[in-house]
Amino acid sequence: MNKVTLAQGxxxxxxxxxxxALFMTAFDNPLLATQEDQARIPLRWLNDAGDRLAFSTDxxxxxxxxxxGGDIGKLAVCGTANxxxxxxxxxxxxxxxxxxxxxxxxxxxQAVVRSMADxxxxxxxxxxxxxxxxxxxxxxxxxxxxxxxxxxxxxxLEWGAAQLQPGDRLLVTGTLGDHGATILNLxxxxxxxxxxxxxxxxxxPLIAAVRDLxxxxxMRDATRGGVxxxxxxxxxxxxxxxxxxxxxxxxxxxxxxxxxxxGLDALNFANEGKLVIGVAPQQAQALLGRLQAHPLGRDAAxxxxxxxxxxxxxxxxxxxxxTIDLPHTEPLPRIC
Amino acid sequence: MNKVTLAQGxxxxxxxxxxxALFMTAFDNPLLATQEDQARIPLRWLNDAGDRLAFSTDxxxxxxxxxxGGDIGKLAVCGTANxxxxxxxxxxxxxxxxxxxxxxxxxxxQAVVRSMADxxxxxxxxxxxxxxxxxxxxxxxxxxxxxxxxxxxxxxLEWGAAQLQPGDRLLVTGTLGDHGATILNLxxxxxxxxxxxxxxxxxxPLIAAVRDLxxxxxMRDATRGGVxxxxxxxxxxxxxxxxxxxxxxxxxxxxxxxxxxxGLDALNFANEGKLVIGVAPQQAQALLGRLQAHPLGRDAAxxxxxxxxxxxxxxxxxxxxxTIDLPHTEPLPRIC
Numbered sequence: 001m002n003k004v005t006l007a008q009g010x011x012x013x014x015x016x017x018x019x020x021a022l023f024m025t026a027f028d029n030p031l032l033a034t035q036e037d038q039a040r041i042p043l044r045w046l047n048d049a050g051d052r053l054a055f056s057t058d059x060x061x062x063x064x065x066x067x068x069g070g071d072i073g074k075l076a077v078c079g080t081a082n083x084x085x086x087x088x089x090x091x092x093x094x095x096x097x098x099x100x101x102x103x104x105x106x107x108x109x110q111a112v113v114r115s116m117a118d119x120x121x122x123x124x125x126x127x128x129x130x131x132x133x134x135x136x137x138x139x140x141x142x143x144x145x146x147x148x149x150x151x152x153x154x155x156x157l158e159w160g161a162a163q164l165q166p167g168d169r170l171l172v173t174g175t176l177g178d179h180g181a182t183i184l185n186l187x188x189x190x191x192x193x194x195x196x197x198x199x200x201x202x203x204x205p206l207i208a209a210v211r212d213l214x215x216x217x218x219m220r221d222a223t224r225g226g227v228x229x230x231x232x233x234x235x236x237x238x239x240x241x242x243x244x245x246x247x248x249x250x251x252x253x254x255x256x257x258x259x260x261x262x263g264l265d266a267l268n269f270a271n272e273g274k275l276v277i278g279v280a281p282q283q284a285q286a287l288l289g290r291l292q293a294h295p296l297g298r299d300a301a302x303x304x305x306x307x308x309x310x311x312x313x314x315x316x317x318x319x320x321x322x323t324i325d326l327p328h329t330e331p332l333p334r335i336c
Numbered sequence: 337m338n339k340v341t342l343a344q345g346x347x348x349x350x351x352x353x354x355x356x357a358l359f360m361t362a363f364d365n366p367l368l369a370t371q372e373d374q375a376r377i378p379l380r381w382l383n384d385a386g387d388r389l390a391f392s393t394d395x396x397x398x399x400x401x402x403x404x405g406g407d408i409g410k411l412a413v414c415g416t417a418n419x420x421x422x423x424x425x426x427x428x429x430x431x432x433x434x435x436x437x438x439x440x441x442x443x444x445x446q447a448v449v450r451s452m453a454d455x456x457x458x459x460x461x462x463x464x465x466x467x468x469x470x471x472x473x474x475x476x477x478x479x480x481x482x483x484x485x486x487x488x489x490x491x492x493l494e495w496g497a498a499q500l501q502p503g504d505r506l507l508v509t510g511t512l513g514d515h516g517a518t519i520l521n522l523x524x525x526x527x528x529x530x531x532x533x534x535x536x537x538x539x540x541p542l543i544a545a546v547r548d549l550x551x552x553x554x555m556r557d558a559t560r561g562g563v564x565x566x567x568x569x570x571x572x573x574x575x576x577x578x579x580x581x582x583x584x585x586x587x588x589x590x591x592x593x594x595x596x597x598x599g600l601d602a603l604n605f606a607n608e609g610k611l612v613i614g615v616a617p618q619q620a621q622a623l624l625g626r627l628q629a630h631p632l633g634r635d636a637a638x639x640x641x642x643x644x645x646x647x648x649x650x651x652x653x654x655x656x657x658x659t660i661d662l663p664h665t666e667p668l669p670r671i672c
Contacts, residue, residue: 041388054375150389
């Protein structure tokens with residue numbers, strides 16, 4: 001049996017066998033092993049880490065399943081863990097729901113599960129509860145994953161877009177749009193293989209390296225919608241405006257190439273391993289130094305500033321400042 | 337614009353508008369309103385309720401989206417909430433991930449979201465974080481939902497299949513297979529409309545009515561795989577066996593009709609509002625009385641017993657005891 005069958009989502013023996021042979025083995029941990037309908041996590045473990053639970057979810061529908069720099073499994077762990085980490089929490093426990101298309105190669109599923117398990121294990125994250133559905137051929141495209149995750153925010157940490165003040169600096173932790181450009185290149189057959197790789201990464205080690213710095217106001221990972229979506233969210237939630245410096249935006253040459261080829265802006269491209277951070281001006285250099293000292297933040301840069309006047313603007317090469325709108329959509333569907 | 341577009345999953349303005357107009361409005365609550373990447377739940381709220389976090393997830397892919405007794409939205413709230421409640425916890429917070437097919441009627445999505453919101457509100461559950469993906473036409477069938485949920489288990493409550501002892505009685509809280517028979521009737525056009533409705537219900541009120549009783553060993557809701565899957569899980573986890581009494585199994589006449597028509601066994605049919613409970617023998621009548629006094633447990637019955645000899649058996653009409661296997665699969669795909 002080398003393909004997923006409807007019976008493997010049917011609640012009978014076939015499903016039990018798939019769960020035991022694949023998921024229980026790969027994700028093995030004491031909370032999962034109880035096989036109750038719910039994972040049971042002692043609250044004292046949470047209380048030891050802080051005073052607020054951080055809870056987030058994402059579904060992953062990326063096409064193709066495997067890409068330079070990652071695959072849907074790595075993405076499903078990192079993406080949700082990052083959404084928890086940007087609140088200041090350490091991501092600890094994930095749930096995982098698979099929707100499988102009948103006929104999916106078992107080898108493909110095994111590779112994805114192995115990737116999830118490896119990514120989670122390296123990060124100290126346990127996949128503690130899950131669900132598997134199989135839909136008939138044609139009712140889904142190969143494989144979708146949902147993860148929801150839990151972490152705890154340390155007492156006193158109050159990062160949030162509403163904390164931003166005029167004068168605060170905005171930093172990005174590395175080059176823009178690597179993930180989006182990589183997927184665009186694959187799907188549109190632009191022929192830039194070898195030069196492009198997704199930045200898909202778990203960001204909690206980088207965040208842990210700066211978490212004790214005072215002056216951090218807000219942090220988001222720039223995924224769908226790119227850095228542009230985050231700065232628009234920051235502007236809207238704070239009630240102030242943001243001015244970006246075009247020359248300061250870090251870009252890989254290959255990503256710049258994709259943008260020029262297609263007339264697109266990397267500011268709107270998806271990232272899967274980049275933070276946008278708002279910080280008090282007097283702490284901006286200290287934060288930049290800490291970020292650049294970490295492997296995940298080598299290309300960090302100060303890219304803009306919070307200003308009193310609402311809206312998002314960008315100062316270009318010749319000092320001219322133009323309004324930046326949030327585009328109607330991403331250039332690509334199924335980017336994550 | 338009356339159909340879902342790819343742009344509504346693209347991370348840009350179209351997605352922001354959909355989220356604001358539909359999800360934020362329907363699910364409105366203070367934790368969701370912060371619009372950070374993660375919901376932040378004060379741990380003191382959890383500590384007030386017990387000593388262990390209960391965490392569970394399910395994806396919902398049911399076809400059709402609407403059926404007598406419910407729809408995919410109601411199911412997505414009740415199903416995950418029930419998985420938390422059977423651990424003894426009160427379900428409190430849900431995450432919600434939508435995977436939408438391009439071209440889905442917005443009216444259909446609105447109806448599903450309204451149903452989720454109504455079901456959650458009635459139950460005192462808040463949907464606090466979420467995600468929306470849109471995939472191109474043909475890459476998914478209409479609409480899938482994942483929910484993950486959180487509740488807290490009171491200190492001292494240790495329900496679990498491993499607690500079961502020989503002599504314990506097994507109860508079911510109502511008629512078997514109503515959900516599975518309803519979906520089977522719709523999909524196979526058996527013509528039994530009017531007589532069949534899904535039992536889709538939030539079970540936490542029924543569980544709250546019995547939670548203080550001593551002697552409860554284990555509780556599961558019998559969904560995919562039916563009561564048969566639960567008793568097999570109970571047998572495997574406890575290391576003992578189970579003997580069911582065929583005559584004691586409560587069945588609606590229309591469900592019995594579907595079974596006889598198709599040669600199927602309602603023991604394997606999915607339920608979405610029925611518990612299987614293992615209880616110490618001296619407490620079985622007290623539990624039965626409490627269940628029958630509740631609207632969700634009117635048809636509760638004692639259906640079997642834990643025995644030392646491993647395996648699952650059923651005593652039939654003439655006293656003959658036969659082995660009951662877990663079937664290879666459910667009769668139907670996309671039952672939940």
